[in-house]
Amino acid sequence: MEVVILRDARDVGRVAAGAIARLVRSTPDAVLGLATGSSPLPVYDELARLHAQEGLDFSRASGFALDEYVGLPEGHPQSYREVIRREFTDRVDIEPSRVHSPDGSAEDIEGACAAYEEAIAAAGGVDLQILGIGSDGHIGFNEPGSSLASRTRIKTLTEQTRRDNARFFPSIAEVPHHVVTQGVGTIMDARHVVLVATGARKAEAVHGLVEGPVTAMCVASVLQFHPHTTVIVDSAAASVLRLADYYRHVYENKPPWQGL
Incomplete structure (x- = not known):
């Protein structure tokens, strides 16, 4: 796990988007895992800027959203399908039909969850997953106490x-x-998880993720077992990390070829 501590949310968005841009340039048909919530918004803003100003091409990429509410009508402005469309899909040249979301309105929720897992596998798996983190350490909507081996399901x-x-x-x-x-x-x-967090309200969750024990009470802590996780946070979200100075030192002295 690499921890990158930056000044503010704008810097977090810039660095996280840079990792996505490098992937899409090297692997045009990359599969992206798309998160909603407040923390990823600067990432999508920067990706939209890179598309508009530098021609970053998403036309062959595809995406899978992390989650969706159950019971919201189609087109509801707070459905995550709509949030992804508004904040990302409509701002770049990714084909809307290539961006998938869990079906929160399916009559057969279990069947829809199984189909979503199958769709991710058929696409070759997610190359880079964007994540935020809840104030209680949840990722996606895997609340405290969730199985650390769980698959797509209702919660x-x-x-x-x-x-x-x-x-x-x-x-x-x-x-x-x-x-x-x-x-x-x-x-x-x-294959690569990029978790972003900003603000003092996320500081305890970030501490649990990075420096706490691996426990279902802080679900994000399981990422300590992931072979390629990058945690990108601002100074406020890093404020209770015991090894914050070390993480800064590591990032500032990385070899130029290493990347995230």
């Missing part, structure tokens, strides 16, 4: 997560109780 949100997400809805009463999410095992299958 019930904690009240903390519903409160955290209420800012996107008129009221907390309108935040769904259930989601379909890629499982922890699904996420761990990605």
Whole structure:
């Protein structure tokens, strides 16, 4: 696991997007894992800028979203399919039909989850998975206590997560109780995981992810077992890391050829 500590959210977005841009340039048909929430937004902003100003080409790439609410009507502005479309797909030249989301409105949720796993496998697996992290250490919507070997499935949100997400809805009463999410095992299958986090509210979760024990109570900590995870955070999110100075030293003295 590599930990990169930067000044602010804009720098986090720039560096994370740089890793994605290098992948897409070297592997035009790359499969991207797409996350929503606040933390990845600067990443999508920078990717849109690279497309508009430097011609970064996504036309052969494809994507799989991490999760989706259960029960929101098609086209609801806070469905994650719509968020991905608004923040990423519509801003670059990726073919919309090549960007897939879990089906939170399926009559057969279990069947839809199995089909989503099959679709990821048929695409050759995810080359680079973008992740955020919840204030309680969840990734995707794998809440504390989730199986660290889980696959795509339906989950019930904690009240903390519903409160955290209420800012996107008129009221907390309108935040769904259930989601379909890629499982922890699904996420761990990605060849490269890039997790971004910003703000002091994420500091304890980042500490648990990087320096805590591996435990289902901080699901993100399982990424300590992943062979290629890059954690990119701003100074506020890194504020309780015991080895923050060491992580800064490592990043500042990396060989130029190493990359992320």
